Amino acid sequence: MSTRNAIEDLFRRRTRPAGDGHLNWTGYRNKKGTATLHWNGSNHSALRIAYRIRTGSDPIGYAHATCEHPGCVAPKHAADSAVTPRRGHHTGPINRQPNSSDDQVKALLREELSDRQIGKRLRTSPKRVAALRAELGIPSRPVTFEGRWDANTEPADGGHIRWTGRFRAGSNPAIAHEGRDTSPRRIAFERLHGRPAVGRVLPGCGYGPCVRPEHLEDQPMRDQLASQYAAIFGEVAA
Numbered sequence: 001m002s003t004r005n006a007i008e009d010l011f012r013r014r015t016r017p018a019g020d021g022h023l024n025w026t027g028y029r030n031k032k033g034t035a036t037l038h039w040n041g042s043n044h045s046a047l048r049i050a051y052r053i054r055t056g057s058d059p060i061g062y063a064h065a066t067c068e069h070p071g072c073v074a075p076k077h078a079a080d081s082a083v084t085p086r087r088g089h090h091t092g093p094i095n096r097q098p099n100s101s102d103d104q105v106k107a108l109l110r111e112e113l114s115d116r117q118i119g120k121r122l123r124t125s126p127k128r129v130a131a132l133r134a135e136l137g138i139p140s141r142p143v144t145f146e147g148r149w150d151a152n153t154e155p156a157d158g159g160h161i162r163w164t165g166r167f168r169a170g171s172n173p174a175i176a177h178e179g180r181d182t183s184p185r186r187i188a189f190e191r192l193h194g195r196p197a198v199g200r201v202l203p204g205c206g207y208g209p210c211v212r213p214e215h216l217e218d219q220p221m222r223d224q225l226a227s228q229y230a231a232i233f234g235e236v237a238a
């Protein structure tokens, strides 16, 4: 691989498309906020590399982004200050810290990332993330299915596990999971068998509130049991 391709490859791996042809920099930024790449013993400006990717040569002046996407390093948006004047020309550094949109922050909150993780990924203040988290009502410590399961079950005599949590339609255990109201039996079934349940998931043990994964059956399991019973005991007239 040639020198040029090696550094361009490194550049690509430090970027993430941001939509509309913009490109975010996920690599290092110096104190001035300039995206830089350490390669072969020295630091290179990411925008200079972007400019070189687009034009095949180094800019005469400074490399700067011509778009309004904060911190963009898209080669197509990289220009030479000696040729194209910088837009806006703020007194701050050429590459100001990108300021992500509320929607970007909210999307990561829904993926259950922490305030710090989101702050780091989007280069924004964790305090701002926390404020948006409160607005959405998303708890700061993600509650896992296992955590909810432990809080809503207890062992019962006979090897059963009783659901002590919420019921839907009177008798169906219900749980909030990944933003949906769903059946803990369905989730437990899928985890035990490694396949989604088909039809209703009900305890085959005869203990009504049971959610013990090994006691749960879906429709194909009930059908198979019925045919096994039929083979052993003969068809029972309906």
Ligand SMILES: [Zn+2]
Residues within 6 Å of the ligand: 021, 022, 023, 065, 067, 068, 069, 072, 073, 074, 077
């Ligand atoms: Zn751009």
Ligand SMILES: [Zn+2]
Residues within 6 Å of the ligand: 159, 160, 161, 203, 205, 206, 207, 210, 211, 212, 215
């Ligand atoms: Zn049971």
